Each structure stands twice: as structure tokens, then as C-alpha cells.
Amino acid sequence: MGKNHAEEKKDENPLAPVIEGLKKVYFDRILPLEKAYSFDQFHSPSLMGTDFDAQPMVLLSGQYSTGKTTFISYLLEREFPGAHIGDEPTTDRFVAVMHGPERQIPGNVLALAEDKPFRSLSKFGMAFLNKFEGAQCISPILENVMFIDTPGVLSGEKQRGRAYDFPSIVEWFANKVDRILLLFDAGKLDVSDEFEQVILCLKEHPEKIRVILNKSDIPKQQLMRVYGALMWSLGKIIKSPEVVRVYVGSFWDRPIENDDVRDFLERERRELLAELRSLPRGNCLFKVNLLVKRARMVKVHVLILHHLHKKFGVFGAGRVQKKILASLPEMFKEVQQKYNLPEGDFPDAVFFHDKLEKFDINKFPKLNKKKIADLEQSLATDIPKLISLVPGADAKLSMETGTDGSILNPFDAVNDDVSGAWTVDRSSKLKYDNEFNELALVNNKLSGANAKPIFLRSALPTTVLRKIWALADVDKDGWLDSVEFAVAMHLIEQINSGAIEEPPAELDMNLCPPSKRHLLKA
DSSP: OOOOHHHHHHHTOTTHHHHHHHHHHIIIIIHHHHHHTTHHHHSSOOOOHHHHHOOOEEEEEEBTTSSHHHHHHHHHTSOOTTOOOOSSOOOOSEEEEEESSSEEEEHHHHTTOTTSTTGGGGGGHHHHHTTEEEEEEOOGGGGTOEEEEOOOBOOHHHHHTOSSOHHHHHHHHHHHOSEEEEEEETTBOOOOHHHHHHHHHTTTOTTTEEEEEESOOSOHHHHHHHHHHHHHHHHHHOOOSSOOOEEEOOOSSSOOOOHHHHHHHHHHHHHHHHHHHHHHHHHHHHHHHHHHHHHHHHHHHHHHHHHHHHHHHHHOGGGTTHHHHHTHHHHHHHHHHHHTOOGGGSOOHHHHHHHHTTSOGGGSOOOOHHHHHHHHHIIIIIHHHHHHHHHHHHHHHHHHHTTTTTOOOTTTTOOTTSOOOOSSOHHHHHHHHHHHHTSOOBTTBEEHHHHHHHHHTTOOOHHHHHHHHHHHOTTOSSEEOHHHHHHHHHHHHHHHHTSOSSOOSSOOTTTSOGGGHHHHHO
16 A cells, blocks of 8 residues: 555655664663663653654743733634633643644543653653643644643642642653743733742753743833843843843734834744744754753763762671762762763752662662763764764755745734735635645645646636746745745636736735745845
């Protein structure tokens, strides 16, 4: 039997060899050491195949009523199943918003799914799984990115009344996702103790964190004051030498009312959407970085325990391991000097002490020098070889998907000299999308050969169809993405209905997809 469309697309992924190589390095060289030295009890759970195969994930966190669910719906151009939006705390569960036939999936089922990266969430128990679910729906952006909506962070006894460990679960997701979006409401910037605790759980991932100052459609002077207050509050919580990136905007489907901030909010929104679009292409490098970071942590972890194991014999049974635990900082320095390891690769001594006191040090196995040598070889040669495959593959992916990929927002790149309205209305766009998604696509784009039968169905002369193709292919890459296909089908329908006699000589700005208008201006 022939392969289905999904399998063909997977085979065409130029980064698939890199992903398979990363899996082999992890399962052959890293995981055996993790198991032998209980690495998952000290750090994050062991990785699974789905962690390497999973699409990019974006975690949203914030106090209640900051607009997390509305933000996701804005990107999806629709509400997802189970979404509830309101001023009061509405999202009382963790929701994984994914692409697929429209349905809700209970957390207990989702945590058992072999093709999803959530299996290790089972360790948090039924109290959490009953507050976890999947929401599947059809949206172009979900073909490339998964969103994790979280309960709004409450304050005081309400937050502490949860039946599960909220910060630990946020930390679990933080280890898995590619981006962490912290949402703040421009109308109420107070940071509760609980939200500060959540932010501190994310301190190990400063490169992933982006801050969104939402609901910022307010007068310019007021916005400047709010922005300054937010940066002051963040500076007290996020101890980083680099300033965290803050995006300012109003992420909902209402037009911007304050003229003095319109241009600024539009630019901020475009930059944020561009960053989210880049996640699929950067996901492979993210996984490489994750594996390198984990391999270095495992190496240090094993060498520390090996060093302590040897010291245990020197001290003798009568001295017990309290003496070892009491001198951990000195032990760390000995290991660092003996093996010439970077200080930054070592865990926090207090944290390590708290974990280690639950174990009998003498029961850890002796150092297997061959396994350490294999791990070092992976870091020195195997992983760099895989990294060398990524740039060329990324370039090919970028060329085939174009700057937009398949992630679309109808208000993207709205130019200052037009109202922003698109001639193709939402209902027509949905109809064209349904037709587009049924065609034979390559990286979410339609080739001329595969478009030809669809165009010929219109019974228009080939000279007319040639003009329509030239107008619709705004970025001139020889392919049509979903918005360009919508332009082509709209022109065909306009001619067949008699609304226009022939294609225009040039594409009108209002007919051009908003996400591509900058190309016309150029």
C-alpha cells in the first residue's frame, strides 16, 4: 500500500536524520548513565522518543484575566474546544492546544498517548491529571506549534488550595517547551507571591522567556509609565544580566483605538508573530541544545557521585555519609579541578544536598570509564556532526516554506496607509483553506503542477489563469501558500461571477494578504 500524506510529509522532512541521530546518541550513550545514577531523581525525568519528535511547544503563564486564552484564540483565529474567556478566573486547568479533529481529550488519556510528549506527567497523580486536558482543532498555526494554556495564578489561600503542586508542574513544562510567554495585564501589574514563585521556577530557562504586556491599547504617556513599572518589577524577580524581551500589544480581535500607540503596537505584534513563526525552523537546534545541555549535566552528575562514592570508603562506615553531605561545596571543587570541568555545569550544592540525602551513596555503582568515554565522544564528535547537518537543512526548509510558513494571522503586517481589511472575508478564507488542505502540499505549499487541475476547473483561458497565478504568487517563489491560494481562488470567482472582466494589472493592496503587503511596498 502507498504511504499516506502525513507519512510522505514526514519522509520529506530534511531534518529527520538529525532527529534520529539525536535519539541514537541519547538512548545509546546518555540514558544508560542516567538510569545507573538515578539522574531523573535529581533533575528532570528521562526523555522519550516523543520528546524528540514533538513539534515546538509554547507555554503561557500569568495571573488570572491577563488574556492567555484570548491570546491563543487570536493566533488560532478561532476559539479552541473548551475555551472559556471572562474577567473572572476561567481557565482552571492545563490545556494542551493541538492540531487535529475537533475534540477534547481527558488528561488521563493524554498522559498515556504514546505519540504525545506527556507520559511522564503521570507522576503528578490523579489530582493533576483531572485538571489537565487536550484540545484539538483545525488551525494552520497548530500544524507547526502546540500551545499550553495554564490556570491563572491566584493569590493567597486560593492558590495554595490547589490539590496539586502548581509550581512543579509549570517547571516540568518549562523543561519541555521552546518558548515561555509570561502575560501581564497593563491595567493591573501587581505580581502576587505565587506568580513570583512560578517565575522563579523558570529561572533555569532565561533564554526561553518572553514577556507580553497585554491589553496595552492605552494612551502613550500612560503606557510608558506602565512599561517602566513592569520592567522595575521584573528586575526584582528575574536575576539576569540581560534585559528580558517584553512585547507590548493588545492581542484580541478588536481594532486599536488609541492612535498615538497604534504604529508601535503593530510593530510589536509583528515581531512577536515573526518569532513564533521561527520556532519550527529553530526547533531542531533547540533539541540539539537540549541534548548537549543534558549530556553535560549527566557527565557532571556521574563524576560527582563517583567521587563521593570513593570518599565514602576513605571515611569508613562509622563516619556515615553525613560528613560527605556536610562538605559538598568542597567536594564539588575537587571534582571540578580533577576533571577540568566548567563551574557552570555543576548543580546548586544546597539543591543537590537535599536530593542526595535520600540516597545511600555507597550503593551507587562504580564508574564505568567506557561509558563516560562514549559520552565524551558524543559531545566531541557525534553531536557536532549532527549540528553540521542543520544549517543546510534549515536553509532548504526556509526556502521551501517561505518567510510565512503556514502560520497566519489575518491582521499581520497591516500597513499604515490602509485600513487593514482584507478583501477575502473570513468565511471565504475558511472555504478556500478547506480546499487547500485537501490538495497535495509540500511543506504546506502548493506547486504549479498540483495547482493546475484546480485552476483549469474554472474553464477560464490559460492566459487569464497565468495572470492570476502571477498576481497570487506575491513572494514570487513559484509556490502558493494558503493565503496566496485564497487570492487566486477569489480572483477566479470574481471573473466567473461577472464582478470583474479580467485580472487587474497589479494586485490591489486590499486584495493582497496582510502578511505580505510589505512585499508590495518594497
